[in-house]
Amino acid sequence: MLNHNDTAHETAAESDVAHLMEGRNITLDEIAVELAAIELRLRQVAFAAETPATPVELEPMIDTLRSKAGQLREISDEAGKLARIVEGDVPLATKFSGVGDPWGAAARGTDREDFGGPAVVPTARQLIHLAHGARMPGAETTTYPKAMAGMRVIWESKAAQARRRRERDAAVDVEVLALECETCDVGSGEHCVTKNGRISERPHTKRLRTAEANVDARLGYLGDNPVAVPGVD
Structure with missing residues (x-):
C-alpha cells in the first residue's frame, strides 16, 4: 500500500503550470529561462539574508541558497544546450x-x-x-x-509515469476502504482483519483487486500502463 507521505508535497498548486509556457507544453528554452530566473532569485535572497532585519547569523542558510543556485545554473545551462539541439542548431x-x-x-x-x-x-x-x-x-x-522526422510518439517522461502511478495507488487506497471485504466480512470504512481478528492495513487480495479495477476504469489504466496520456494527441 502507498505511504501517503510520499505524496504529501504534491499539491494542486504544483500542477498549476500554465504560466510557465506559451503553448500547450513547456519547451526546453522555457525551462532554461525559468530556471535561470529562479537561480537569480535565490542569489538575491542569499544577498539580502546577509543583513536581516533581526540580528541572526544566517551563514549556513546563505551558503545553502548559493549552492542550490549553482546547481540550478548547471541545469539551466543543460536545458539551454538541449534547446539548441532540438531546434536543429547542433549537429x-x-x-x-x-x-x-x-x-x-x-x-x-x-x-x-x-x-x-x-x-x-x-x-x-x-x-x-x-x-x-x-x-x-x-x-x-x-x-x-x-x-525524429515522421515520428508521432505518444509519450510522457518516467517522472510523469511515476507521479501518475502514485496518484493511482492513492486512489486505490481510498477505494479499498469504500468497499466491503467478502473475505473477512468487514464493512465499508474498515480495514481488513486476520482470521483471529487482528486489524491489517493490507487488504485481502479480492478486495484489492476489485478496488484496482474500479480505479483503473475511472483513470483509463490497463494494468500498469496508462491507456491514455493526458494532454497528448
Missing part, C-alpha cells in the same frame, strides 16, 4: 559511438539489448553524447528534427 551523430546503434526514427524496430533498449526517444544524456560524437573525425551527422 548530432547518427549513431552512438562505440556501439554503433541508431536513434530516433532509425531505431524503430531495432533490437538493442544494452543501454535500456532502442533510443527511439533519446534521453538528455544521450543527446549530449551524440553532440560530442558529431565532432569526431569522419562522423556521420544529422540533426534532431531530421532524425
Whole structure:
C-alpha cells in the first residue's frame, strides 16, 4: 500500500503550470529561462539574508541558497544546450559511438539489448553524447528534427509515469476502504482483519483487486500502463 507521505508535497498548486509556457507544453528554452530566473532569485535572497532585519547569523542558510543556485545554473545551462539541439542548431551523430546503434526514427524496430533498449526517444544524456560524437573525425551527422522526422510518439517522461502511478495507488487506497471485504466480512470504512481478528492495513487480495479495477476504469489504466496520456494527441 502507498505511504501517503510520499505524496504529501504534491499539491494542486504544483500542477498549476500554465504560466510557465506559451503553448500547450513547456519547451526546453522555457525551462532554461525559468530556471535561470529562479537561480537569480535565490542569489538575491542569499544577498539580502546577509543583513536581516533581526540580528541572526544566517551563514549556513546563505551558503545553502548559493549552492542550490549553482546547481540550478548547471541545469539551466543543460536545458539551454538541449534547446539548441532540438531546434536543429547542433549537429548530432547518427549513431552512438562505440556501439554503433541508431536513434530516433532509425531505431524503430531495432533490437538493442544494452543501454535500456532502442533510443527511439533519446534521453538528455544521450543527446549530449551524440553532440560530442558529431565532432569526431569522419562522423556521420544529422540533426534532431531530421532524425525524429515522421515520428508521432505518444509519450510522457518516467517522472510523469511515476507521479501518475502514485496518484493511482492513492486512489486505490481510498477505494479499498469504500468497499466491503467478502473475505473477512468487514464493512465499508474498515480495514481488513486476520482470521483471529487482528486489524491489517493490507487488504485481502479480492478486495484489492476489485478496488484496482474500479480505479483503473475511472483513470483509463490497463494494468500498469496508462491507456491514455493526458494532454497528448
